[in-house]
Amino acid sequence: MSKVGFIGLGIMGGPMAANLVAAGHEVTGYNRSQAKIDQLVAKGGKAASTVAEAVRDAEVIFTMLPDSPDVEAVVLGEDGVLAHAREGALLVDCSTIRPDVSRRVAEAAAEKGVRALDAPVSGGEPKAIDGTLSIMVGGEESTFAAARDVLGAVGTTVVHVGPAGAGQTVKAANQLIVAGNIGLLAEALVFLEAHGVDTEAGLKVLGGGLAGSTVLDAKGDKMRNREFGPGFRIELHHKDMGIVQAAAREAGLTIPLGALVGQLVAAANAQGDGKLDHSGLFRQIANLNGRD
Incomplete structure (x- = not known):
């Protein structure tokens, strides 16, 4: 030991x-x-x-x-x-x-x-x-x-x-994927709610198919129940998306979906939701649609 x-x-x-x-x-x-x-x-x-x-x-x-x-x-x-x-x-x-x-x-x-x-x-x-x-x-x-x-x-x-730095590069890719998944999960949930679907049942069946993910399993109920106590804060994911964008520019890459979700995360942080769990990005998506 x-x-x-x-x-x-x-x-x-x-x-x-x-x-x-x-x-x-x-x-x-x-x-x-x-x-x-x-x-x-x-x-x-x-x-x-x-x-x-x-x-x-x-x-x-x-x-x-x-x-x-x-x-x-x-x-x-x-x-x-x-x-x-x-x-x-x-x-x-x-x-x-x-x-x-x-x-x-x-x-x-x-x-x-x-x-x-x-x-x-x-x-x-x-x-x-x-x-x-x-x-x-x-x-x-x-x-x-x-x-x-x-x-x-x-x-x-x-x-x-x-080599040195590779772990951080892979982590940046991880944060890019997670942010995109959270944003799409939030949009899907707003979509289900707007159509009056039983969201618990809806997320259960989505989780059993190709749309299933660790993000859905870990964050779906948080969004459904509007429970955004921090596990990983939006302000930290905002910082991480900055790392993603900088590393992409360094490599001469364009990441259009990453850029969009990065702006949504930045907006959530700027509007005072930075201390919430990153599943709280749901609030930004909901507000864009005039819902809460």
């Missing part, structure tokens, strides 16, 4: 750190809010009052942070992870950030003798809690092999997808 430092104990990071504890690892956690640290301690983890304290003795360091600037500050900062990590440690960044930032982190880590992976995750809070996340991993093959067992404590689909 490994000594693990875990930085970022939010909706996703907290359950992931708890699953590492449950798997027998010695986990020391740090978060800006003390309450999140206390929750990890209650589940058998240890508390750190600084980033340095969390990572100094760690063999494996996880980061799960909101955005690229957060990762740059926490990992590359003067008093950050790389300033205190021991030589030979594994750095596993599970944040969803720009691929170029992940590549820069990997290069800086290598200069410090730290092995780095970008390992963004998909599955939302429910799969973070039950340890069945899908993890797309970028980095050296040997580093992935060294981290495979510890990643298995938080995910069941753990795939090496290429």
Whole structure:
């Protein structure tokens, strides 16, 4: 079992750190809010009052942070992870950030003798809690092999997808697909409601056919019941769609459907729905049709 430092104990990071504890690892956690640290301690983890304290003795360091600037500050900062990590440690960044930032982190880590992976995750809070996340991993093959067992404590689909930054590129594609599915599911539900269809029955039969998806299973009832408590917030998906658009431009690509759903997500965020679960995009689609 490994000594693990875990930085970022939010909706996703907290359950992931708890699953590492449950798997027998010695986990020391740090978060800006003390309450999140206390929750990890209650589940058998240890508390750190600084980033340095969390990572100094760690063999494996996880980061799960909101955005690229957060990762740059926490990992590359003067008093950050790389300033205190021991030589030979594994750095596993599970944040969803720009691929170029992940590549820069990997290069800086290598200069410090730290092995780095970008390992963004998909599955939302429910799969973070039950340890069945899908993890797309970028980095050296040997580093992935060294981290495979510890990643298995938080995910069941753990795939090496290429060199540094590749994990983030695959995650951008994931977020593109998810946003499109959420937008179309919202439109379909508004369509069913407008025609007076029993939406519970309608979504059940749709879920059993080619239209079925994980998004439909996870988000359909949230939309039907107008329950948009956050699992993955709209404001974060808005950030991710920005990553998608930037990466598409970098590759000289046009993504017309992605651009449209990106604008809908941006509108939902601008109109005050950013703290809602991304299934709350339904509200934007409903409002466009004069419904609620």
